[in-house]
Amino acid sequence: MVDVFSTPIVVMMILGAVGMALPVINVLRREQGSNTFYAAIAFGALAAAIAFVLHQLAMGYVSATDVLSGDVIADDMLGSFFAIAMLIVAVFTTISSFSYMRGKKYPAVYYSLILLSTIGMVMVAYSNDLVVLFVAWELMSIPTYVLVGFNKRDPASNEAAIKYFMFGALASAVIIYAISIAYGLTGTTDIGGVIAGLGAIDASLVPLALLSGGLFIAGFGFKMGLVPFHMWLPDTYEGSPPPVAALLAAGTKKAGFAAAIRIVVIGMAALSIDWSLALAIIAVMTMTVGNVAAIMQKSISRMLAYSSIGHAGYILIGLAVAPYSASALPGTLLHVLNHAVMKGAAFVAIAGLVVALAATHIEKLRGLGRRMPITAIGITVSLLALAGVPPLNGFWSKLVLFGAAIDAGQEVFWGPWLAIAGVLNSALSLAYYGWIIRKMYFEDEAKAPRVHEPRAVVAVMLFSIAFIVGLGVYPEPAIEFARSAAPLVGIMP
Amino acid sequence: MADPTFVALSVLTIASAIAALELRSLIYGAIALMGTLGGIAGFFLLLDSPFVAMFQIAVYVGSIAVLILFTVMLVRRELIFQKVEDTRRKWAGIGLMLAAMASLGAVVISSGIDAITTAEPAVDFRDIGADFLTTYWPALIMMGLVLAGAVIGAMMLARREDIENDQRTS
Numbered sequence: 001m002v003d004v005f006s007t008p009i010v011v012m013m014i015l016g017a018v019g020m021a022l023p024v025i026n027v028l029r030r031e032q033g034s035n036t037f038y039a040a041i042a043f044g045a046l047a048a049a050i051a052f053v054l055h056q057l058a059m060g061y062v063s064a065t066d067v068l069s070g071d072v073i074a075d076d077m078l079g080s081f082f083a084i085a086m087l088i089v090a091v092f093t094t095i096s097s098f099s100y101m102r103g104k105k106y107p108a109v110y111y112s113l114i115l116l117s118t119i120g121m122v123m124v125a126y127s128n129d130l131v132v133l134f135v136a137w138e139l140m141s142i143p144t145y146v147l148v149g150f151n152k153r154d155p156a157s158n159e160a161a162i163k164y165f166m167f168g169a170l171a172s173a174v175i176i177y178a179i180s181i182a183y184g185l186t187g188t189t190d191i192g193g194v195i196a197g198l199g200a201i202d203a204s205l206v207p208l209a210l211l212s213g214g215l216f217i218a219g220f221g222f223k224m225g226l227v228p229f230h231m232w233l234p235d236t237y238e239g240s241p242p243p244v245a246a247l248l249a250a251g252t253k254k255a256g257f258a259a260a261i262r263i264v265v266i267g268m269a270a271l272s273i274d275w276s277l278a279l280a281i282i283a284v285m286t287m288t289v290g291n292v293a294a295i296m297q298k299s300i301s302r303m304l305a306y307s308s309i310g311h312a313g314y315i316l317i318g319l320a321v322a323p324y325s326a327s328a329l330p331g332t333l334l335h336v337l338n339h340a341v342m343k344g345a346a347f348v349a350i351a352g353l354v355v356a357l358a359a360t361h362i363e364k365l366r367g368l369g370r371r372m373p374i375t376a377i378g379i380t381v382s383l384l385a386l387a388g389v390p391p392l393n394g395f396w397s398k399l400v401l402f403g404a405a406i407d408a409g410q411e412v413f414w415g416p417w418l419a420i421a422g423v424l425n426s427a428l429s430l431a432y433y434g435w436i437i438r439k440m441y442f443e444d445e446a447k448a449p450r451v452h453e454p455r456a457v458v459a460v461m462l463f464s465i466a467f468i469v470g471l472g473v474y475p476e477p478a479i480e481f482a483r484s485a486a487p488l489v490g491i492m493p
Numbered sequence: 494m495a496d497p498t499f500v501a502l503s504v505l506t507i508a509s510a511i512a513a514l515e516l517r518s519l520i521y522g523a524i525a526l527m528g529t530l531g532g533i534a535g536f537f538l539l540l541d542s543p544f545v546a547m548f549q550i551a552v553y554v555g556s557i558a559v560l561i562l563f564t565v566m567l568v569r570r571e572l573i574f575q576k577v578e579d580t581r582r583k584w585a586g587i588g589l590m591l592a593a594m595a596s597l598g599a600v601v602i603s604s605g606i607d608a609i610t611t612a613e614p615a616v617d618f619r620d621i622g623a624d625f626l627t628t629y630w631p632a633l634i635m636m637g638l639v640l641a642g643a644v645i646g647a648m649m650l651a652r653r654e655d656i657e658n659d660q661r662t663s
Contacts (some may be wrong), residue, residue: 002631009631016638023645073631109649116642123635135635142639146646152654184609204605211600 006075007056008126011049011083012119018045019115026108035107039098042111046094046118050087053080065487070190072129081333081485082125082258085340089251090118092460096243096348099355099454110150113143114247121251125258130179130189133259137175140255141168141223144248148240160239167222167232175219181212195267213275216263217282223256225309226316227286234293237305237347242354245301246347249308250340257315257336261329265322266487279320280418287313287425295432301350301360303432304343307386310425311339317418318401324408324415329486331400334478338385338393338471345382345464349375352457365436367444372453376440378461383433385468388426393471396479398426499539506532519565527558544618 002009022038056062057080063069065078093114101107120140127133145168149161183189185205186197198209221229237245268275290310297303318332350360352375357364369376385394402422408415471478509528516522530553537546625633 001627012631012634016634019638020641072628105654106649109645113642113646116638119635119638123631129629129632131629132632132635135632135639139635139639139642143642143646146642146650149650152650184606187611202605202608204608206604207600208604208606211597 002071002073003075006073007053007062007080007083008073008075008123010052011087011122014049014052015045015115015119015122018042019112019119022108022112022115035101035104036098038107038111039094039101042115043091043094045115046087046091049122050084050091053083053087056080065485069128070192072132072190073123073126074128075126077485078258078261078333078487079122079126081481082254082336083122085254085337086118086121086125086251089247089254089340089344090114090121092250092344092348092464093243093247095456095460096246096351096454098456100241100243100351102355106150110147113147117141117143117147117247117252121255124255127259128191128262130182130191130194130263133191133262134172134176134179137255137259138172140252141172144168144244144252147244147247148236150241150244154239156239157241158239160236163232164236164240167229171219171222171229174215174222178212178215178219181208181215185209185212191262191266194263198267213264213267217260217275217279220256220260220264221282224253224260224316225286225290225312226282227289227309227313230286230289230309233309234297234302234305237308238299238301238360242301242347242351242360245305246344246351249305249347250344253308253312254336254340257319257332260319261332261487265319265329268323276320276323276412277414279316280414283313283316283320283418284421285313286310286316287421291425291428291432294429297432298362299360300353300362300365300436301347303362303436304346304350307429307432308339308343310429311335311343311386313425314398314401314422315339317405317422320418321405321408321412321415324411325404327400327407328404330479330482331397331404333482333486335394335397335401337478337482338397338468341464341467342382342385342394345378345460345468346386348457348460348464349379349382352454352461355454355457356451362436362439365439367448368439369441370444371448371450374458374461375453378457378464379440380437381465381468383436385472387430387433389430391469391472393468393475393478395472396475398422400479496539498535502532502535502539506536520562523558523561523565526561527554530554530558541615543615544621 018041022041025041026038056075057077061075062080063074063076065076066074069076094111097110097114101110104110117140120136120138120143123136124133124140127136145161145165148164149157151157179189182194182198185201185208186194188194188197198212201209217226218229222232225233237249240248264275287310290306290308290313294303294306294310297306315332315335318328318335322328322332352372353360353365353368356372356375368379381392385392388394388398402419405415405419405422408418506529509525509532512525513522513529516525530549534546534549534554537543537549
């Protein structure tokens, strides 16, 4: 039985209690407004949750990554790593909503749903059983369907919500189909048990095991934004409130990777089933489609949406070469953490733009370097980090990822080609990131007046710049943490 | 030779699912959906899971389908949908569905799934309940949170802002 005082349970209790209390407080106070009040409570809960996870890590109460523990929830390093990344993103979302939600209706519901969705993401990362994983997946998804459509009067928000809901429901159906096949073949829902059971099945049933693996990849791939399951993503990120887009791009997407690492990668290595070439092809398609489409966008939120499709491709490189290189999964985890902060910061900056200028069109960014200096620096640093420019943190995670792909070249011929595709795509992405930076700093004819930058956005920008530059200059602690959290996958001969 | 009960249930389930999607009237669509959900309950009975079958009937056919019927009757239909006909997309969708069904079906049929037999008796519902309160208690709490989140979100989305508060309470 799961210990009541284990990390995931305590995090669930803190966030769940506050998430349930917010709407009740709203009813008792008999008022609509006071966004700051609810935001502060939600922020306090998230800060307490992060503090608890860090405390558990510092005290050494967290076990090494283990899918075979037999419990439905594993209080392990892998889960804690993802939990920290997701909680940071939830904090970003909450802080940027301080200014975004000002004057909007139903703040209590808004923050309550953010907390509930965060519990779902964290529990996906910790779950060690397919039933728990699926319930956590739904807990993560359902609140975000509402959050995406939160601007009820905005047709773009409605369209985003409908598309996201349809694809989300389809993804859930695909996952449950995969779970039912895995359960049917092995008679258990424990992930360790499923992996062991699939290793011992009759040869005639192997096609079904492969089908189950493929359906898992497809189901998780919807949330991760892998090509060809990415169609919903740009419309949804563009139509949803920008802080929510940050939560989706940097949070729920990572939950897909957490689930994929637990099931697909570990299962793949344990079964010696060769999914890696398929994953490699999807990785190349995903990064290329994302980056090529990003170049053609006129809206910065759409551009970032496509760029996050591209980054899903980079992260997938790590999953594809995981059976052949020991540094693949650490690279994946490192890029997940870095991308969460980089992309989260970029979307929070967009939330600031929407509040201050009511615009996301790239032409409107002209002269931003003078009009909103801190936001512009935040955008610049996060875009350069996304492109992988040294000495920022994105450079190191890409280095480890692409290095792992070259490493894998000793076993599989296509390994180095993945690295080449990654480097070419990074160069391509620098083109459109550079275009935005040029608009902000070198095109300023109108001499529009300086605007007030929302303080909440400034706070997130300063934190992100410190994080991105700090881990860029001194990356060892993050690399070490990623290495300790990555599960040991049997390296294929 | 396939079991006639299975064939009859499959025809009922699939035909009423198509009807639920295609019927112009939302009311008939909702009633057809009840047929689909009832057919699935029949599959559970065939699979020796009477408890799940009863749940399927009580929850899905009994309450959810009725809830949908009520919603359809209470909401003015012309406000929700604007019909857009796109024949090419329709055929592309049908083609994609048939391709997916054929490939999934081929994998399942060609595998040795018929050979799997289990000597274990049908799971007792007491065991399911006990599992939820012991091994799966975190999942039970999360399900509570899922439902709470769904209700909170649905109330926010469904709330009409053109009616003032005092009108609503009076």
